[in-house]
Amino acid sequence: MQQEIDQQxxxxxxxxxxxxxxxxxxxxxPRTGNDDELEALTVLVNWMAEEMKESIFHAGFINPHFSxxxxxxxxxxxxxxxxxxxxxRNVPDLLGFNSNELLGQNFVEILAKKSxxxxxxxxxxxxxxxxxxxxxxxxxxxxxxxxxxxxxxISKIYQSTDVVICFFSAIVDNTMEKSTTINKIFxxxxxxxxxxxxxxxxxxxxxxILANMDSTMPTLKELSHLFGTNEYKLKNSFRHLFKxxxxxxxxxxxxxxxxxxxxxxxxxLKTIAIMAGFTNYPNFSRAFKIKFGCSxxxxxxxxxxx
Numbered sequence: 001m002q003q004e005i006d007q008q009x010x011x012x013x014x015x016x017x018x019x020x021x022x023x024x025x026x027x028x029x030p031r032t033g034n035d036d037e038l039e040a041l042t043v044l045v046n047w048m049a050e051e052m053k054e055s056i057f058h059a060g061f062i063n064p065h066f067s068x069x070x071x072x073x074x075x076x077x078x079x080x081x082x083x084x085x086x087x088x089r090n091v092p093d094l095l096g097f098n099s100n101e102l103l104g105q106n107f108v109e110i111l112a113k114k115s116x117x118x119x120x121x122x123x124x125x126x127x128x129x130x131x132x133x134x135x136x137x138x139x140x141x142x143x144x145x146x147x148x149x150x151x152x153x154i155s156k157i158y159q160s161t162d163v164v165i166c167f168f169s170a171i172v173d174n175t176m177e178k179s180t181t182i183n184k185i186f187x188x189x190x191x192x193x194x195x196x197x198x199x200x201x202x203x204x205x206x207x208x209i210l211a212n213m214d215s216t217m218p219t220l221k222e223l224s225h226l227f228g229t230n231e232y233k234l235k236n237s238f239r240h241l242f243k244x245x246x247x248x249x250x251x252x253x254x255x256x257x258x259x260x261x262x263x264x265x266x267x268x269l270k271t272i273a274i275m276a277g278f279t280n281y282p283n284f285s286r287a288f289k290i291k292f293g294c295s296x297x298x299x300x301x302x303x304x305x306x
Contacts, residue, residue, distance in 0.1 A: 133154070201227045217250050263303050
């Protein structure tokens, strides 16, 4: 029996490596809690996927237009016992099940074990509150027994006992098959952006911002002079490659760092707000809540060191 379990664990690791080889870093291998070499390997592969997702998602290594066609919202409709009644079209492709396997199935059957108890808590609360709405971190299990972690919104449908569960995920395309088609639909401006030197300089700006988060960010004009390009080209190539403006990226990273400071230090929230570049705490709190779905105070209360 144990040999069969270990074979499945090895299969999960192989499948995860194949997904990573295709440029998909969204999946994770479910943990078993065992204290053995396979579990250590699982931890390393998950860690590597997380690091690669955060650090090299750019056109020099992983072209976001080829590796992920779209980031889409995946939706489930479940009844008050959390039996699946309907779902968005991308769900079967994402999880690897066919539609008939999903319809009528209990929603907990597609969740990792540690997410089941969390969902059971939500189920108890949602039956008592007609206007219930929450955001929780769930882990979905694919047919290949890999895990997709996702922040999910769970809310009651107006004047109904049904519940809607939404999360965002990436649709992965075959890069070789799609590349010629995608090139045909690039605009003339996008073709200019795909110049290798432009991509390289834009990536350098990205790395520079990450390395100098503690300093005031240079203006767009200063950045373009620093990296030997012009403002228009830098602004457009950055937006095209990273799907956000330079200023949005800078603000997002500042908020990410402030979240880490709240979780792992005893620095007062008002001080963290100033360190993140906000002139006052209310503005910081508002931006933080928009990005993370909860306030800095909520994170502080959950921190074990506070």
